[in-house]
Amino acid sequence: MGPSHGKVICVGLGPGDPELMSVRADRLVRSAAHVAYFRKAGRAGQARQIVDGMLAPGANEYPMEYPVTTEIHFSDPEYNRQLAEFYEDWAQRLAELAGTGTVLVLCEGDPFFYGSFMHLHSRLQGRAEVEVVPGITGMSGCWTATGIPITWGDDVLTVLMATLSEDELEARSREADALVFMKIGRNLPKLRRALAKSGRLGAAWLIERGTMPGQRVQRLVEADEVTPYFSIVVVHGQGRRP
Template sequence: MGKLICAGLGPGDPDLMSLRSHRAITAARDVAYFRKAGRAGQARRIVEGLLRADVREHAMEYPVTTELRFDTPEYNQALALFYDDWAARIEAHLKSADMVVLCEGDPFFYGSFMHLYSRLAGKVELEVIPGITGMTGCWTATGQPITWGDDVLSVLMGTLPQEVMQARMAEADALVVMKTGRNLPKIRSALAAVGKLDAAYLVEAGTMPNQRIRRLAEVEGECPYFAIVLVHGHGRRPEIPE
């Protein structure tokens, strides 16, 4: 049996990839990655120029992305069948060769690879290489620490109902909101309701060449897929009284 390696790629800048992931990717004969149909895919873009000349690429194209609501039975069934199919394909491939699966950020932090892992763990030899998360790259890009002292950091999804978001936002000292895109107006409204909109930043394409950082209060409408909302904490820290 071959070995399946999932290589965490980090937040987007190839220089922020770990040495272990880099070694696995540059040596791989077979590389798989997720992407939207008709797109090159973010994971594939990150490794441009790193793959062997004789590499065999396996593009795992999602059957749906935003065409169906994520909370519908149809969406759930389409994604479940997709992951079942690719888990079976990978298991068959591993009977004769290794494979490396690419994953943006960290594979175990909201990564699509988790769904393959849950189907293949215990059946094949697996290695998961951690990566710097996208949110880490984004808050570093702002030039401000995200947490201090006893600050509580909450990571929320923009797909949550607004009332749920507001309750979690009100409790947290520092915030990361992912899955923004078309949810950005709802996120903005929730932050405004708890008095944190003026402290929020929108970071698009963090660590990438087209990175952009703006105050969320100055942004109207929606935003790209690779965008994160941040609210920095201001907690306890050693200071000399004036």
């Protein structure tokens, strides 16, 4: 099947505050006739919440609900099979919709930085014209919330998933300058232990709901209750400066 006449545009909405969207993203959101967005079953969806009150009257909405995979470990082939089927189904539906005009896909942060849209992007090739509008990353919003520059001079910034093993987190934390840890979730106790062993725990900051209502910024050693889904941990670099 060749490319259709329509276009699928994925807009990065930034870290959460609607005022941190780009001018282009704002314009596209307000004028879109077809709007799709990812969400977990039973949830409003973070991307949809960011644009609340901005969509054009009569805009058609297409919530793309992830399959419920909580009981399947991500290393299980069944987990990948269900997700692949989900992405394939939506790529096909979006390509068909694009035949009637432009379809906007909402994505928090930046679509090409750990965004779910990249799985649709690869599957849409040859089916529809695709455009991506970059956005400010969630981590940019979070390190800015600390009021401290994340990198100086020749600092190397390392971005790690807290889903890595404790040993891997410790080793990479020990050798890095500036650090960002994403996908905190249930991995926070493990991350604390790894940072303590690498000697970086005292310099670590926990940012919850960065740039959004309810934002909380605190040193990780002082943190107790945590909102796991909207949390990022950062360790600032201390590199060369004039």
